[in-house]
Amino acid sequence: MNESATIISQAAAVVLKRQRNSMLRHARYVVSENPVTGFAFTLFVLIALCALIGPYVVPYNPLASDTTVTLKPPSLEHWFGTDQLGRDIFSRVVVATRLDFVIALASVALVFAMGGFAGVAAGYFGGWTDRIVSRIADTIMAFPLFVLAMGIVAALGNTVTNIVIATAIINFPLYARVARAEANVRREAGFVQAARLSGNGEFRIPLMHILPNIMPIMMVQISLTMGYAILNAAGLSFIGLGVRPPTPEWGIMVAEGAANIISGEWWIALFPGAALMLAVFCFNLLGDGLRDLVDPQRRT
Amino acid sequence: MLATIGKRLVTVIPTLIGVIIVTFLLTRVLPGDPAVYFAGPAATPQSIADIRKQLGFDRPLPEQFLRYVNDLAHGNFGNSLSTGRPVSTEITSRLPASAELTLTGLLLSMLIAVPLGVLAAVRQGSWIDHLCRIVATVGVSLPVFFTGLLLVYIFYFRLGWAPAPIGRLDVFYTAPAQYTGFYLIDSLLTGDFEAFRAALSQLLLPALTLGIFSLAPIARMTRASMLAVLASDFVRTARASGLKTSTVIITYAFRNAMLPVVTTLGMVFSFLLGANVLVEKVFAWPGIGSYAVEALIASDFAPVQGFVLTMAILYVALNMAIDVLYGIIDPRVRLEG
Numbered sequence: 001m002n003e004s005a006t007i008i009s010q011a012a013a014v015v016l017k018r019q020r021n022s023m024l025r026h027a028r029y030v031v032s033e034n035p036v037t038g039f040a041f042t043l044f045v046l047i048a049l050c051a052l053i054g055p056y057v058v059p060y061n062p063l064a065s066d067t068t069v070t071l072k073p074p075s076l077e078h079w080f081g082t083d084q085l086g087r088d089i090f091s092r093v094v095v096a097t098r099l100d101f102v103i104a105l106a107s108v109a110l111v112f113a114m115g116g117f118a119g120v121a122a123g124y125f126g127g128w129t130d131r132i133v134s135r136i137a138d139t140i141m142a143f144p145l146f147v148l149a150m151g152i153v154a155a156l157g158n159t160v161t162n163i164v165i166a167t168a169i170i171n172f173p174l175y176a177r178v179a180r181a182e183a184n185v186r187r188e189a190g191f192v193q194a195a196r197l198s199g200n201g202e203f204r205i206p207l208m209h210i211l212p213n214i215m216p217i218m219m220v221q222i223s224l225t226m227g228y229a230i231l232n233a234a235g236l237s238f239i240g241l242g243v244r245p246p247t248p249e250w251g252i253m254v255a256e257g258a259a260n261i262i263s264g265e266w267w268i269a270l271f272p273g274a275a276l277m278l279a280v281f282c283f284n285l286l287g288d289g290l291r292d293l294v295d296p297q298r299r300t
Numbered sequence: 301m302l303a304t305i306g307k308r309l310v311t312v313i314p315t316l317i318g319v320i321i322v323t324f325l326l327t328r329v330l331p332g333d334p335a336v337y338f339a340g341p342a343a344t345p346q347s348i349a350d351i352r353k354q355l356g357f358d359r360p361l362p363e364q365f366l367r368y369v370n371d372l373a374h375g376n377f378g379n380s381l382s383t384g385r386p387v388s389t390e391i392t393s394r395l396p397a398s399a400e401l402t403l404t405g406l407l408l409s410m411l412i413a414v415p416l417g418v419l420a421a422v423r424q425g426s427w428i429d430h431l432c433r434i435v436a437t438v439g440v441s442l443p444v445f446f447t448g449l450l451l452v453y454i455f456y457f458r459l460g461w462a463p464a465p466i467g468r469l470d471v472f473y474t475a476p477a478q479y480t481g482f483y484l485i486d487s488l489l490t491g492d493f494e495a496f497r498a499a500l501s502q503l504l505l506p507a508l509t510l511g512i513f514s515l516a517p518i519a520r521m522t523r524a525s526m527l528a529v530l531a532s533d534f535v536r537t538a539r540a541s542g543l544k545t546s547t548v549i550i551t552y553a554f555r556n557a558m559l560p561v562v563t564t565l566g567m568v569f570s571f572l573l574g575a576n577v578l579v580e581k582v583f584a585w586p587g588i589g590s591y592a593v594e595a596l597i598a599s600d601f602a603p604v605q606g607f608v609l610t611m612a613i614l615y616v617a618l619n620m621a622i623d624v625l626y627g628i629i630d631p632r633v634r635l636e637g
Contacts, residue, residue, distance in 0.1 A: 146574025
């Protein structure tokens, strides 16, 4: 008895190992097939580092103005130049990483929770739950998304928290639809029936059995929408919502430099804009790479 | 055909109701008392109560909603706090500017993206295919306000080819007589070619900014659907029958490949209408987007609400137009519908 259990567990371990190996091999294949994913990952590490330790290593205080060096082009002292108040743009760009990152991460986490639960409930229970969730998602999709985000921030109040909430709400349909579709196909799957037979309740099954199963696909959704969340938040602060000056944030820094573009001081808007672009680019590439890994059928 | 359109109109009604409910809820139910806000900073409890009564906020919510719908039905979007002018007249007078910008942007983007996607699919793996992939990946990562500023710097400050980004028409020109509100069309109708040239030169950069923004989804979709069609049986048959390659690609493959592209236009419009706001701010374009942004900064809610509603209704209408267009291109849909 004991012996057979050992054999079975050994066999299971072998199977697991083989699975893990094939997963690794697949990962290596995806990365080698598309070296861009490797590049994106490096970029991601760099951005994460900026967000984590950026504020402690920048050469200047991002808020300190110095009237002796206003509007200086990039030099060895000020790598990215200085703005009209003499603030060091390099320091501001690096420090801003954390805020932009946190806004995007918080809104994605929020919509992940909202959309995940609502979508799984809709897909699993069907009926009225499904109708309500789908109707809400449809109504949100009936708006041009950025415009709806503007309206939400205007109504809730002009704060960073509300930017997070607005960004989460406009992404809700995407998450809810993916979760709904994935939960729907698993509704009568073998493992769900097994869970039901062993006495799991009607709330426990979607929460403890279906939700963990659709996690990989939801994670892909996260990395695919992360770039959009950053763009959206920066766009809102560009038009003057949410983040207030003098807080360093990429969108508002581009807005501050916009007036100087016409008189030729390109560096004020260019560097924060380029940082924003790189971050979004990096997340989009990572999202595509992750999707190829988890869901190879959707490759384009 | 009319029946199809009629049926489609019926399906729009629940969406419109949803949109109106959301815009209503955005002001009435959310935290913060609109009456306090309308009364201004120097309000007394008495004046707040008066305003509440005057605006009907003391009534139950469903009744307020009916009043709101009734106002909308009479084209009353409320008055702007800062200018005192009715929101509806302001939006109607500014809408053509936004529409002209968005449509020109879309047109430019289609002119570049569709041939790019088709060529990428026909010559799969060639440099143009790689170019298409780069455009599709970089395009979605570009913040639209950043592209706009970059274009201003290059074409206005460096090269001096474009005029200053200060709206629809240089101050030296007078706006053409209003027929459609589209300066390009109006100036042609009145035969004022100078104004046409001036309006075009002002329009080109912002429209290009929007075009670059929507390039990516259109190019990607064109390529994908063209690839699918080229691999299909009827294209193989057409080739086997000895038709010329150009005939096969243009007459057989292209028309069928455009169907999914037309469908993605709905999503593209959602992005375009949002990006429009940012582009209008960069180029000081006097459209409804910059109107809403000014109102937002001044905490003036009626224009924002009117703007969100107008955009949503426009978007719903555009999606419907796309569906109808789909029926015209693809007779199979019409039969089923």
